[in-house]
Amino acid sequence: MKKILIHLCLAAAFPAFAQHNDSLNLRQLSDEIMLHGTCYDNLRVLTKEIGHRLSGSPEAARAVSWGEAALKQAGADKVWLQPVLVPLWVRGSESLMVQLKGKEFEPLHMLSLGNTEGTAGKVLERTLICVPDLAAFDKLSDAEVKDKIVFFDYKFRQELISTFEGYGDAVKYRWVAVNKAAQRGAAAVIIRSVSTAPDDVPHTGASRYEDDAPHIPAIAIGNTGADKLAAACKKRVIKARLTSDCGMKGVMPSYNVIGEIRGADEPESVIVVGGHLDSWDVGEGAHDDGAGCVQAIEVIRTFKALHIKPKHTVRAVLFMNEENGVKGGNAYADSAKAKGERHILAMESDAGGFTPRGIGLEMPELLKQKVKSWSPLFLPYGVYDFDQEEGGVDIGPLKKQLGVPLAGLLPDSQRYFDLHHSRNDVFETVSHRELKLGAWTMAAMVYLADRYF
Amino acid sequence: MKKILIHLCLAAAFPAFAQHNDSLNLRQLSDEIMLHGTCYDNLRVLTKEIGHRLSGSPEAARAVSWGEAALKQAGADKVWLQPVLVPLWVRGSESLMVQLKGKEFEPLHMLSLGNTEGTAGKVLERTLICVPDLAAFDKLSDAEVKDKIVFFDYKFRQELISTFEGYGDAVKYRWVAVNKAAQRGAAAVIIRSVSTAPDDVPHTGASRYEDDAPHIPAIAIGNTGADKLAAACKKRVIKARLTSDCGMKGVMPSYNVIGEIRGADEPESVIVVGGHLDSWDVGEGAHDDGAGCVQAIEVIRTFKALHIKPKHTVRAVLFMNEENGVKGGNAYADSAKAKGERHILAMESDAGGFTPRGIGLEMPELLKQKVKSWSPLFLPYGVYDFDQEEGGVDIGPLKKQLGVPLAGLLPDSQRYFDLHHSRNDVFETVSHRELKLGAWTMAAMVYLADRYF
Structure with missing residues (x-):
């Protein structure tokens, strides 16, 4: 009955x-x-002229300047940099050699997982053991694990239709598996990349050591490389040789880049629309998350080009350090809290520049119903799904600290x-029309929230 | 009231x-x-080992053999070839040189339109006139058109969200504009490609001369080439030089490739699922329409692998000659009519191997309502749109001749x-997961129609 009443109220209000x-x-x-x-042109510049831009890198610094200029070019009333201290993780050189056939060592494509420590440039040669998943690993005796290189051959569940569901399932091998193996005395961990691609391209991504876990090396290999390694393991006892330089090198000053259109009626109330400016240190961070940044800038540009004067302040935030620390997201929320800023909505695009299908909603039920009442306005653009509980990593702290309603673009x-966190996340894989439709979805949500939230 | 009754009946029946x-x-x-x-593996073989395959070409003949083998491999109870006479159009060599700056002639990327006649290898040099659209062309005097090369600079309407709507709008320049210019004595026609791509890649596609229209050459140029040409036209009177060998070279014997699972209960009633085997003579025909062919084969393979015994006969048809004659589609319908075969549904995939969003329905309202009552079964797979009136070119004759209900996959x-009818329609642009989800959509529709139609 309550639901029916809500619907009636909304119908009257809209x-x-x-x-x-x-x-x-x-x-x-x-x-x-x-x-x-x-x-799309902005994304070309960010990806082709700057390229990948891990937090603390010179490229990330150049991306900050680029973002500042792009927001000014878009016509923002005010553009500024918000200081953030970010971790500096550096990959250096790295290699993996494995006895795929007999005694000879052959190279496999690999990437160290972000935030992990390497072998300090020394050769780590150990016997390799292969387990299909964590359950099988838990059944091994300590002696079987100790001083071994453990290969977790867990496959991305391709039968799950939402690949984010598959990601949520498999990504624990970047975190849990690494720590479990470390805690039981393993020498290093290899995981099958958290990747849907039928290729041999490794995918990196953040790991993190638990307080009681030794800082052992942890790397990812491509899907077809993992197939080969698993096949070799089944035939005989094999060894692997790992060499890597990677590690944490302290912290660096960096910035969130912010541009806003000041609200005409309630300038103290803010709608945030954002993406993250940093990327992993391979590929070009085109989908992850150059796309989100240029879409957020596009919202500002479009409102200005059409002389739309929002009631509330509309603020594009290019967050720094989503990938390996979320320092930018936290800094933004800390600042908002300290200044007592009211935020009526924060929306993030960080799931790729693909054709939009919906908007995830993390907000009270009454607001969700309000957004759902707008669905006829979105349907002609192929945006139909308002049933997912999804915001975004960078805007998460705004909800946690200030209870801000969150929305997430669902491409x-x-x-x-297939390309996330890999060398294949490049500009050429982005469709100009899909990217723009995503930007429209952001702009439309901001437009409606400004009028009706 | 009638609609409500239908809904109640359907709810009871389902x-x-x-x-x-x-x-x-x-x-x-x-x-x-x-x-x-x-x-996906089948598509790799078709595109990479055979490549493009225009009707009547040696590659099309190889594709017929490939299709036959693939349907057998998929486990079809019976596989056969249905003879079709197809037109043989051959491109030969071709070039376009234009005075873009001053008197010097510079080359532009171009493709002759399919089914047109060229310059018989001779150089056709004429003054070029540029018109933005047909309305502007109609205002020109006969003297302004006569013996000129007419450039129709009509732009694909990127603001239309469905690109098929944009295609429907712009494609008349491949047909109507060519004939209108020919009928008024133009020497040749150049069109801006019917393309959404921000690049200089020309897109071909069928044209056809009206009975009273001289067979003048007609070519397409890429979008950025068209921009250059339009800019040059505005500055001064310029000339263009066209050379081309293309033309119709008679007819050739070819085949539709057909494989079926015989129905367990009503084998004389048929469900067709299909795509077209031919492609244009550039690129690899990956999306258009290798995708549709391998998806149709996948339906057969999947039913067999899961030991599903359909009540009706399920038949995969790889149609020949969709691109420049529809001889295969007509031959199939002619044969069905001659044999008195009953078809309860024909479904085609010929809009690319992209992520599926819906199923177009060309069938009586009562059947449409039945299909729409299944939508909760499709929604978890992202398939939500059952409101488009869309079948397919190859299955069109089945409806026209026999009143068969039609369905079309809507990716x-x-x-x-961006890539249709161009050198960019290659295997690398197909996503393995999107292609498979499209195949699932076909299989699901066939499964449900078999049970409930």
Whole structure:
């Protein structure tokens, strides 16, 4: 009964003439973005002229300057940098050699996992053991694990239709498996990349040592390399040789990049729209998350180009350090809390620049129902899914600290984990139309939240 | 009231336990395809080992043999070839040189439009006139058109969210514009490619001369080439030089490739699932329409692998000559009519191997409502749109001649016209997961139609 009442209230609050008017305004946003949008060109510059940009790197510093200039170019009323201290992790050189056939050592494509420590450039040669998953690992005796290189051959569950579900399932091998093996005296860990791709490209990504876990090396190998390694393991006892330089090198000063349109009626109330500026140190961080950054900038540009004067302040935030620390997301929320800023919505795009299908909602039920009542306005653009509980990593602290309602862009997920955190996440894999449609979805949500939240 | 009654009847005919059972069976289909599907590997062979395959070409003949073997490999009860006479159009060599700056002639990337006649290898040099669209062309005097090369600089309407809508709007320049110019004495026609891509890649595609239209050459240039040409036209009177060998070279024997699972209860009633085997003579015909062929084969393979015994005969048809004649589609319908075969559904995949979003329905309202009542079964797979009136070119004759209900797979359309009919339609642009999800959508529709149609 309560639900029915809510629906009735919403229907009354959102009459047909409002829908019609909004529909026309959303079409204006769409025409502007599809015909004159600059997000695709912006992404080309970020990815091709700067490239990958791990927190604390010189490229990340260049990306900060780029973001500042791009937000000014988009017409933001005010652009500024918010200082953030970020961890500096450096890969250095690295290699893995394995006895795939007989006694000879052959190289396998590999990447150390982010935040891990390497072999300090020394050769670590040990017997390798292969386990299909954590359950099998738990059954091994301590003697079987001690001083071995443990290969967790856990496969991404391709039968799950949402690849984010598959990611959630498999990503524990970057975290839990590494620590479990370390705690039981393993010498190093190899995981099958958290990847859907039928190729031999390794995917990196953050790991983290538990307080009681030795800082052993941890690396990922590509899917077909993992197939070969698993096959070799089944035939005989084999050894692996790992060499790597990677490790944490302290902290560095960096920045969130922020640009805003000041609200016409309630400038003290803020709507945040964002993505993260840092990326892993391979590929170009095109989908993860150059796309989110240029889409957030596009929202500002489009509002300005159409002379839309939002009631509330609309703020694009390019967060630093999502990948290996979330220092930017935390710094932004800390600052908002300290200043007593009111945020009515924070929306993030950090699931790739693919064709949009929905908007995830992490907010009270009443607000969710309000957003769902707008779904007829989104459907003509192929945006139909408002049933996922999804915000974003960088905006998470805003909810945690200040209870801010969160929204997350939900692009189609089929291609993301083919290239996520790998050398294949490059500009050429981004579709100009899909990227722009995602930007429209952000702009439309901001437009409606500004009017009705 | 009638609609309400229909809904009530359907709800009664499709109770919850059936939905639950079907849901489990569709999940089985999905698991089989996502984990063990061979469509992606099949597509690799078709595109990489055979490549493009215009009707009547040696490659098309090899594709027929490939299709026959693939359907046998998939486990079809019976595989056969259905003879079709197809037109043989041959491109030969071709070039376009234009005075982009001053008197010097510079080359532009170009492709003759399919089915057109060239310059018989001779150099055709004429003054070029540029018009933005047909309306502007209609305002020109006959003297302004006569013996000129007419450049129709009509742009794909990027603001339309469905690119098929944009295609429907722009594709008339391949047909109507060519004939209008020919009828008014133009020497040749150049069109801006029917392409959404921000690049200089020309897209071909069929044209056709009206009975009273002279067979003048007609070519397409890429989008950035068109931008250059339009800019040059605005500055001064310029000339273009066209040389091309293309033309119709008679007819050739070819085949539709057909494989079926014989129905357990009503073998004389047929469900067709298909794509087209021919492609244009550039690129690899990966999305258009290798994808549709391997998806149709995947339906057969999956039913066989899961020991599903359909009540009706399920028939995969790889149609020949969709691109420049539809001889295969017509031959299939002619044969079905001659034999008095009953078809309860024909479904085609010919809109690319992209992530599926819906199923187009060209069938009586009562059947549409039945399909729509299944939508809860499709939604977990991201398939939500059953509101488009879409079948397919090859199955069109089945409806026209025999009134067969039609369905068309509706993949996401954003990337299709970036590569359609161009050298960029290659295997690398196909996502293994998207292709398989499309195959699942076909299999699910066939499974449900077999049970409930």
